[in-house]
Amino acid sequence: MYLARGFLNPVSRDVGRDLRDLTGLHRTVLRAFPDGLGATPRATAGVLFRVDVGRGGALLVIQSRERPDLGKLPPRYFLDPDDDRLFDLGWSTNPRVEAIDVARYVDGTRLAFRLVANVTKKIDTKTGPDGKRRNGKRVPLRTDDERMAWLARHARDAGFAVVDARVNAGAAASGSRGEADPVTFAGTRFDGVLEVRDADRFREALATGIGPGKAYGFGLLSIAPLR
Secondary structure: OEEEEEEEOOOOHHHHHHHHOHHHHHHHHHOOOOOOOOOOHHHHOOOEEEEEEEOOEEEEEEEEOOOOOHHHOOOOOEOOOOOHHHHHHOOOOOOEEEEOOOOOOOOOOEEEEEEEEOOEEEEOOOEOOOOOEOOOEEEEOOOHHHHHHHHHHHHHHOOEEEEEEEEEEEEEEEEEOOOOOEEEEEEEEEEEEEEEOOHHHHHHHHHHOOOOOHHHOOOOEEEEEOO
């Protein structure tokens, strides 16, 4: 797999547009990958992405099975490598792309993690008059206890246990499903420590993401060695 990271240029009109519309950000990210990937190009290329906002500004993080070509993104989409903000962070290049090896993660490995997830539940899924079960709609979980319980359930399915985690409910963000179907997300960020319990399922979760909303920048599980 590949991990790409780049600090976004805050004066770029393309960046401003994409940060206001998750659907636009999705389209921009996919420009870094080959054409002809079929009806579900994001899933075919294994693309997961999100934007982290911190001391250096807005950091776009992209993980994928295909190596991305970030030169295909709009001109000046990323901060110039000579920008003082990058120098302060110790970055010599921006953006950067590197291959990552997940085979080394075995049962018992403890890692720092970050996950920005679309933490929701479905309601109104009762069977209708026609005898068919309705798909229902997703609503966000409101309390930290509910969010932590959501994380624990998904962690078990993904082959790891949460050793420690902090919850940070994010600001609402919007996108669209088609021309006339706007949708709003209230993402939740989890930061903490995990322990691998089933290495095969864990590696699969790293590759495919966790929870719904992956096309809108949710579900990417980032990991790092413990310091």
